Amino acid sequence: MPGYFPPGGGWPAVAKTTPGVIRGTVHKHLDRYIPSMNEAIQTQLRALSFDESDECTISCFEFAYSVVARSGSYAMVGKRLANNEEYLKAVKEHILGMIMTTRVQFLVPDRLKRYLGGIISRLATIGTRWDMHASRKILLKHFDARAAEYRDEMACPGGINDKGDPKSTDKPVEIFRWLFESSVLHHRWSYSEVLGEMLLLQFAFIYTTGYALYGALAELARQPEYIQPLRDEVEAVFANYGATVPACNQMILLDSFLKECQRLHPPAAISAHRVCVKALEFSNGIILKPGTHVGVPSSWIQRSSAYYEDPETFDGYRFVKRAAAGATNTSLVDLGPDYLVFGMGVHACPGRWMASALMKLVIAELLIRFDILPGAEGSSQGPLIGSLSFEEFYVPNFGLKVRLRPRV
């Protein structure tokens, strides 16, 4: 993140700490974030506009991305900003601007990157609808204002009681607050590093989860036979538990459906990137030198008949059937060598429980309130991977649409 993290200084301490913070907050205390997730979903649904035939056409990605951006912002910066439309627009534009900038950077030969990389970062998205620098300015303005609020509360005796310690409160911990307070109170990292981490985390949280939810919405419209069984499950579970963490844990079919969507539509072709810090010799004699960059071809593995029967066919019941046959590692958040959407090992995604709960709550709400129909004129049918995709990264097909009709 040029301009925020120290140049050439390696991975800063703040970036090494955030996964632990996420495990200690949004994973361990997921239940505390559920009310704000539900509120974000309701707010997003209220913004839908229906035509005279009582139908609303939504872009799968735009809807998924917006609801995740709003919900993620509750967890990252609190309720006020999660309801600030200027902030949310900047969050979404900045993430897509980062992706487009990276795409342009890939076109530059390596030997020229050190000379042109900085200029390209500045210019790549100027004048487009994803102007990274314009949206970053807006984000920084809001971050500064929020940080000033935290500072005021910290100065006020008794005004703040949850100094990043999730045990001392039953309220959800805002990630920005935790990082900011640590920078001020313990000087563990600078404010600019906190900002850099927030911008990266927005990508890690919002783009990935938005992409996964986008794939699920598109598949729901294409595979209408799943709608009623999923709706039956969700209605039965909500009747017993309401929209809660235990409810999400009970949605077995929806879990399998989402996992199948992610198996076929991961956000990138390669996962679990690592750089060798010392020479590594494999049993077949291949030696990786220090500095070698390695990654796992997850997209290929997840479509391989070595791991999956009839791998190209969408089977929403696939993981339910595997569990019934006694297999372990069948739930959406489980990791395994045949399912690498969330990576693997110590650096596996710490946000996957939140992503799973959020996707389930959104799909559940849609199923309960709406008939989900294919978009008009085949607009649900194109490829999920959009034409702006590059290298290993999948960019969505922004044209995929579904129709929602309120159920009577």
Ligand code: HEM
């Ligand atoms: C469907 C949604 C998501 C997907 C597909 C996803 C995927 C990934 C992947 C592939 C990695 C790298 C794992 C590795 O190198 O082994 C990762 C890391 C990470 N993710 Fe996620 N993620 C998602 C949602 C989230 C959410 C909601 C958050 C925040 C609450 C989050 C925060 C992070 C962080 C902080 C890391 C870095 C972990 C580390 O370096 O130790 N992710 N994610």
